[in-house]
Amino acid sequence: MAIIFFVVYFLLLMLAIRYKTREVNGRWWFFLRAFFPNWKFFHAVGYAPRLYGRVLNNDLIWGPWSVVYPRHTRRLHHLVHNPRVNLDLASQNLVEHLVADVNALSDGQDARTLVTYQLVVNRMRLELTQARTEPIRAFEFELRMELPSRAHWEPQRDSHVMLASGPIDP
């Protein structure tokens, strides 16, 4: 009897994977989605969001665009204590949520009103201004969608700008 239950269960899972199921939306659902995990990790390669930023110095000259993407040196002790990396992974997830939110915007709605946008602004402010010794007048960032290839990860050729912030006060 139990074997039949498991066979049926995994067959149903296969069917759910095989056929695209309806997406459920809503705020409550989004916040409580951990109760209904879909267990799809790293499942598809596609356009990936990357943040690029630059700063305006006191001479009113914009610096070059640079990619803001977390990179760390691997340490074995990270297995038991890894706050910085986990924080950066969460920030990168935030960028992916921003993409989803921008895609879901209705006509005429301003992306700057999105909470995810404002959280990403906070992140870019820290990333672009924190380690800098000289004062800056402004910063700006672009959210670019890049198609990674097997040959190279950076620089990307197949990319487009999804969102440009314009100058922001530091």
Next chain:
Amino acid sequence: MIAPLSLELAYRAVQVLLGWSLLIQSLEFLRMQSKLHEFSEEGVWRWSLQVQEMPTRATGVLSLLGWLFAPSQLRGLFLLRSLSAVVLMLWGSPWELMLFLLASTVLLLFRFRGAFNGGSDFMTLVVVSGLSLAELFTPLVGPTLAHNAALWYISLHAMSSYFVSGWVKLKRAEWRSGDALVIFLDAGIYGPLKSNSVFRSPWVAKLCSWSFMLWEAVSPVLLIGPTWATLYCLVAGVFHFLVFWYFGLNRFFWAWMVTFPALVYCSAGLVTF
């Protein structure tokens, strides 16, 4: 042949490993809160912004959450979770403790937009909710049935996680060719791969991809018996360590490790399920 795990030992092992996993997560949160100031009004994750997208407008609820998520209270919450994790490891899981862990886990879902680290949060919630329900129902149905149900609930989710993860990849051409493996490794937090990395060889990438896709997809075979389940979990341990090594996902390693005693226990119990 490996002997079956007893119910008591399996349940206790899940408690100890869950405590360890929660302790690691809570100490990391404390570090982020205290040293990196990421959750304060000067950091990235400002509650004053996040409150705008809460699914409720009830003033009382928002005020309560605002108070709970203020820096000092949030630090207190992480400290209490660390302490609870130690209690769980040393003395087990009384229902009051599990209820606190479940409630605080749900609170953290609201604090971090549904999840802080995705899958590891999901699996942690599975185990916390499984043990919580077991402890709540023990007075009604007795410990044997309640603990059995919890271990089966955890096992079913763990097997499903591997099964779904394997089959969704098998459907994708970029995974079957091995290309996806290299692309994801290049984007890893410790990456990109070196130009002479062995994973850049198309054959190695293809072989590795197929090996772990098939291994994930056949996860129900671990129900054959404790020997198969132990072997499967050993491979899983290596797999999760490699995921940590390349992607920095240490929480995934521990969150899935918690489920292994449940998997080994349930592998011997299919006949009596």
